[in-house]
Amino acid sequence: MGNNLLRGKKGIIFGALDEKSIAWKTALKCYDEGASIVLTNAPVALRMGEINKLAEAVKAPVIGADVTNMDDLKKLFEESMKHFGGGIDFVLHSIGMSLNMRKGKHYTEMDYGFNQKTLDISAMSLHRVLRTAWDMDAINEWGSVVALTYIAAQRVFPDYNEMADAKALLESVTRSFGYHYALKKKVRVNTVSQSPTRTTAGSGVKGFDGFIDYAEKMSPLGNASSDDCANYCVTLFSDYSRMVTMQNLFHDGGFSFTGVSEPVVKQMEK
Amino acid sequence: MGNNLLRGKKGIIFGALDEKSIAWKTALKCYDEGASIVLTNAPVALRMGEINKLAEAVKAPVIGADVTNMDDLKKLFEESMKHFGGGIDFVLHSIGMSLNMRKGKHYTEMDYGFNQKTLDISAMSLHRVLRTAWDMDAINEWGSVVALTYIAAQRVFPDYNEMADAKALLESVTRSFGYHYALKKKVRVNTVSQSPTRTTAGSGVKGFDGFIDYAEKMSPLGNASSDDCANYCVTLFSDYSRMVTMQNLFHDGGFSFTGVSEPVVKQMEK
Amino acid sequence: MGNNLLRGKKGIIFGALDEKSIAWKTALKCYDEGASIVLTNAPVALRMGEINKLAEAVKAPVIGADVTNMDDLKKLFEESMKHFGGGIDFVLHSIGMSLNMRKGKHYTEMDYGFNQKTLDISAMSLHRVLRTAWDMDAINEWGSVVALTYIAAQRVFPDYNEMADAKALLESVTRSFGYHYALKKKVRVNTVSQSPTRTTAGSGVKGFDGFIDYAEKMSPLGNASSDDCANYCVTLFSDYSRMVTMQNLFHDGGFSFTGVSEPVVKQMEK
């Protein structure tokens, strides 16, 4: 496509690790639609990933930032505004990390110190980003912030472990801060609840392959891909969705409102 | 704007009564975005309204159809496909009518014959439209159907009367038929739950003015206008939202997830 | 058990067809808890069923009533109040019938005349019952009305067909009328969304056995039985739940908030 939907808009994209990342696809897509981009990720992720390839493709600077560090975030916004010569129009928050999952700890035997870090990185980081922007008045009127989430915030998917709780917290921060930012400056904040996606991060989840097949069978349109998600994010960053805020938007091929599908019933009869 | 988001797409718009109608604004907007349009409404509405003005503006034929009459709907789709020289890409269902409200009957004293007509016109009409298209295979792959609804389907707004029940039924039909149409032909079906809007239809609701002010005060971004709604519908008709189906999407400036707002609390203290 | 939870209370139970009915179990349980009962069902169901056995067990008169007939309902309430020597404290609405399912018609090829009857019998009947009571002032202050529903009102279960829409309508009537009856006389109205249950009615659903196994595997506590449901209804009729109204209460062993369970994932891998 490429319809200049984001012509002249300026955005910060968090979380593009490699080509499989939703954030990566979203950066490409936003660029195609006429946006200027700043890319950011945790310093450690920058070292591991291949972000320079993306940076070149979308002509974006890469600015490292630890989302649990307010000074890093301040610097990120300062440098971004300097780069853009003005305020920010959109932000993609695609950040999540579970220490307990990495360490193979079951939900019922979590380490509470790890959990605190998981909540900080995966959920409260959205508050930190918004609050940094708020304090600096960095987001333009009618700006749009999207955070990626997962339906485990509403229903239990056992292997999703503590990330379910982190996503529930993230969605609550979205509503709470969204209220204030709408009143103050007509900035909207939403989450997109995406199908399970074979990203490098997603693949870390135990039993992920079996699960992604289940979701595929349960979704009348099939699972949404990263590319689909990038397209959807573009509409949310555009001026076509100005009055949508404080929402959790399912982008999942119909999974969320399907109780059971015929293919799953057939599989159960085996 | 006008970004050719719907370039080459063909759509049927139900329910454009006059300039204040959401359907009217949506027709204009879709045309701006490159779509070809067929306009339709009930024969009686065609006589009352000023639809020819719109028809001229968007270069669309007007085809009358009573949505409770399967022959009318069949004829509508046949003539539309003939006009377009092919299948339909999108449909807007903006249809609602409450006989009990018109007759001033309170919810607790409704006439059940009227109610049956209200449900047929306002909700089952979506089933009739989809089923007509289904039988004729009239909607193209990845087509998109949007029906307008209201949050009274989730929570009670006393003056909204039996229309609350009709909208709940409409949203259920959206999910049920959406499931089957996604499986069969990747057609998606969604509802948009719009802020109260000062249309000619909306104004008929008792206590509407007091209520629209309440909604304005409760929505951090204010009430969404018809123009805003038209823009949002464009994104749902476009290829940017292909994996969204069976959803009820609030387009309401944040009303739906605001429990109470500061302006309302202040008003309560008076 | 039997703790006199409903001591002195008077209730009308709709829909006890045979021993497998939830309404049958609920009548027994309410009687055990000290309530006086009137049993009612459609005249045709009275002929088919074995209700006299139940009537004897709970010392209740049986009064036939077609729930789509206002005269029948008026007579039912009049005779019940005469029998009780006073007003009604609780009502169980366990009524549902799909003509399209009986005739084997798929959701996408429904007969609209049948559908209208399905909605009238399965959903608007609750309005008719409440409105009859309202007009006669037949329900005592703090009375409690419960209607049985199913999660297909929220998510699609394809074989549930048009009953999904009927249940969505039923739940909306519950909220709408519940609002007015709470204001007028502190009467509460709720739905209970029960696990799939092997009743004579439930068994009519195509693919029911496969589905009931799926629900069993997806519910961390397993499917709730009719007896469990009867117990839960007792709490809702009792004075312990006076401030609960306009709610849809899931009684399903955790099914509603389970996205996927380990047993289902295992089955998917076969």
Next chain:
Amino acid sequence: MGNNLLRGKKGIIFGALDEKSIAWKTALKCYDEGASIVLTNAPVALRMGEINKLAEAVKAPVIGADVTNMDDLKKLFEESMKHFGGGIDFVLHSIGMSLNMRKGKHYTEMDYGFNQKTLDISAMSLHRVLRTAWDMDAINEWGSVVALTYIAAQRVFPDYNEMADAKALLESVTRSFGYHYALKKKVRVNTVSQSPTRTTAGSGVKGFDGFIDYAEKMSPLGNASSDDCANYCVTLFSDYSRMVTMQNLFHDGGFSFTGVSEPVVKQMEK
């Protein structure tokens, strides 16, 4: 009342500060219904409160425990089981504390260190309690755990500040742990979402009086009292609700499903 609903059951009640506490009322009510009780609270709260008066009334030992300290929780369960001579049947979690609110910090200017403590005390404490019981196998089969929450977890009430996020997290923990505990030992875990209540804790919220009046006007049955809530908790601890788990149950006089009420509309017109 007092119907021996909890005859022979043994429960731990967290959070009874003074006579206005919901936990206080619930302890009294459970005792009336035949239960044996252990009372617990944070050491500092024990010093401030009048818990000994309650302890005498319900013949319960008082065992101090800091809910963020696993050793304290272990000791609490050990001593409770010793006191009861066996396992636990029910637990009430009525715990919440916001450091940012105490310090008068607006949501957009929160201290993240305080926030971390708020989440730990108000939400993750439920995980800690359940996990302690899980590790010690301290809760009997079909045991019941209830945590008190508030509708700010679903919609924004601006003055509720970071507690909204804490309650969203609490409700997610309820679902997540509830899944596992149901599978392991048929223990159910639910939250009760109560009307705003004039407790000593509740009164700390800014603008609480104005808000409680709004809730009263918006709830068709009025606000639910602490006594009402205690009654409702009894049903959830009893064997009448065995198949209810992983739910958030609104106990609020209908507030949650009322979009607007006539009294509020009238007030808006002033």
